[in-house]
Amino acid sequence: xxxxxxxxxxxxxxxxxxxxxxxxxxxxxxxxxxxxxxxxxxxxxxxxxxxxxxxxxxxxxxxxxxxxxxxxxxxxxxxxxxxxxxx
Numbered sequence: 001x002x003x004x005x006x007x008x009x010x011x012x013x014x015x016x017x018x019x020x021x022x023x024x025x026x027x028x029x030x031x032x033x034x035x036x037x038x039x040x041x042x043x044x045x046x047x048x049x050x051x052x053x054x055x056x057x058x059x060x061x062x063x064x065x066x067x068x069x070x071x072x073x074x075x076x077x078x079x080x081x082x083x084x085x086x087x
Contacts, residue, residue: 015052017043025067027074035064035079042067042079 001009018036021043025033030048042064044056063082070076 013052015045015054017045017054018057023064023066025069025077027069027077033067033077035067037063037065040064 001011003009017034018039018041020037020039021034022037023035025035027033030046032045032047034043034045036043040059040062042058042060043054044058045052046055060079061081061083064079065082066080068078068080070078
């Protein structure tokens with residue numbers, strides 16, 4: 001998205017990910033991760049080029065809901081899922 005001076009968001013591109021995407025987390029200026037609720041996966045999307053593309057899909061367990069990054073350079077990801085005890 002681009003943000004105008006008035007605060008309006010304008011979409012710039014789209015990329016197909018898994019079923020029912022519910023959360024997006026920005027890892028850095030080149031990469032975003034998308035939690036796909038029904039696909040039980042996370043799509044890693046490269047946004048550095050003219051067209052975004054999925055570079056990897058991680059199967060993460062039942063119904064991922066959110067993604068948080070931590071550590072120096074956002075090197076660790078925590079993905080919240082529906083089942084207790086999944087890591």
